Amino acid sequence: LVISVPNPKTLRVGGHIDSTSTEIAAEVYRNRLLMRNDGANDYLFLNEIKDRNYAGDSVSQIRNIGPSGRRSPMNKEMICEAFCREIDVRKVPSGLAVTTPFGNVNGDSIGFYVVREPNSDRMRIEDDGTNVSFLEGLGVNLRSGLRKDIFDSLLDEYGLIYDNDSGEIRSSSLDESEVPAMAIRFVAMLLRLQDLGLLHPTTVESTFREDANAAIEARFLDNDFAIKHDEAINSELKNYQIDSILEPPDRLPMAVYYGTSENRVNEAVLLWMETHHVLHANHQVLLLLETASPRHISERSLARAFNYLDAVAVFRGEEKTALDKIASYVERSDVVHH
Numbered sequence: 001l002v003i004s005v006p007n008p009k010t011l012r013v014g015g016h017i018d019s020t021s022t023e024i025a026a027e028v029y030r031n032r033l034l035m036r037n038d039g040a041n042d043y044l045f046l047n048e049i050k051d052r053n054y055a056g057d058s059v060s061q062i063r064n065i066g067p068s069g070r071r072s073p074m075n076k077e078m079i080c081e082a083f084c085r086e087i088d089v090r091k092v093p094s095g096l097a098v099t100t101p102f103g104n105v106n107g108d109s110i111g112f113y114v115v116r117e118p119n120s121d122r123m124r125i126e127d128d129g130t131n132v133s134f135l136e137g138l139g140v141n142l143r144s145g146l147r148k149d150i151f152d153s154l155l156d157e158y159g160l161i162y163d164n165d166s167g168e169i170r171s172s173s174l175d176e177s178e179v180p181a182m183a184i185r186f187v188a189m190l191l192r193l194q195d196l197g198l199l200h201p202t203t204v205e206s207t208f209r210e211d212a213n214a215a216i217e218a219r220f221l222d223n224d225f226a227i228k229h230d231e232a233i234n235s236e237l238k239n240y241q242i243d244s245i246l247e248p249p250d251r252l253p254m255a256v257y258y259g260t261s262e263n264r265v266n267e268a269v270l271l272w273m274e275t276h277h278v279l280h281a282n283h284q285v286l287l288l289l290e291t292a293s294p295r296h297i298s299e300r301s302l303a304r305a306f307n308y309l310d311a312v313a314v315f316r317g318e319e320k321t322a323l324d325k326i327a328s329y330v331e332r333s334d335v336v337h338h
Contacts, residue, residue: 105197125186126170146207158189208290219323240271251333259289265301284310
């Protein structure tokens with residue numbers, strides 16, 4: 001940025017345009033630019049010109065431009081310094097604890113351990129066992145379904161292993177010369193793993209819907225049920241798009257809403273109230289939650305669901321019993337007389 005400010009030469013000029021423009025530039029510099037960036041060496045003032053090369057040399061220093069007029073190439077040492085400056089390496093009883101400048105979904109720094117194997121010169125890299133457990137605490141199920149497939153593919157891509165007992169992600173046994181390259185791959189994998197935490201609630205919602213749809217179809221299609229998704233239960237209730245509609249033979253269709261958002265929970269309650277108090281159709285309305293404590297649904301909306309709907313079931317970790325509960329309410333649906 002080049003700023004022109006009053007100097008003896010411009011002060012001797014009688015024109016109003018020069019004096020006005022320099023006053024404005026000075027005011028912008030003092031009251032706006034400096035408030036955002038107070039780097040003393042980031043500005044070039046024309047009133048400091050000593051000779052005709054001064055401006056070009058000064059701009060070259062600010063913008064890292066070489067004598068040829070081209071930007072000086074960033075060299076390897078500068079890049080390595082930028083990376084290494086933020087990495088902390090500490091000795092611990094098992095080997096080395098490495099902290100990187102990259103953050104995970106809860107804001108903590110991503111780190112790993114370089115562990116020397118007992119009675120051996122071989123080493124391995126491992127995390128502290130909290131990465132997977134934290135994601136699962138967010139409702140990201142890495143043990144089944146689509147997200148497990150994504151997790152497994154990441155492990156395969158980076159040549160890593162997940163220990164189900166300890167919850168740790170680790171490398172295979174490494175020669176000491178292989179550790180630096182694997183360390184970079186290990187951090188890259190942990191960064192991509194964090195993306196699964198960012199899937200909540202959009203892609204997590206999508207995978208819950210996929211898993212729930214598949215489970216309902218597997219359970220009820222063999223029983224001569226008609227199953228519809230994302231449709232209205234009938235023409236009178238066309239404004240309600242229901243996640244799954246179960247139509248058992250000779251019984252009223254039953255609506256199953258998935259608790260993917262507060263709006264879906266509230267819509268389920270509204271549908272129940274309209275069918276029972278306005279249309280007197282007595283369609284059963286159930287709510288299927290992904291987890292017992294959904295973070296994105298308020299207690300008030302959940303309370304309404306428990307108090308109004310015919311049933312509320314929890315899917316993750318209790319898939320079979322949740323479907324058993326839905327099946328028990330299918331049997332209670334009103335019989336349709338032809």
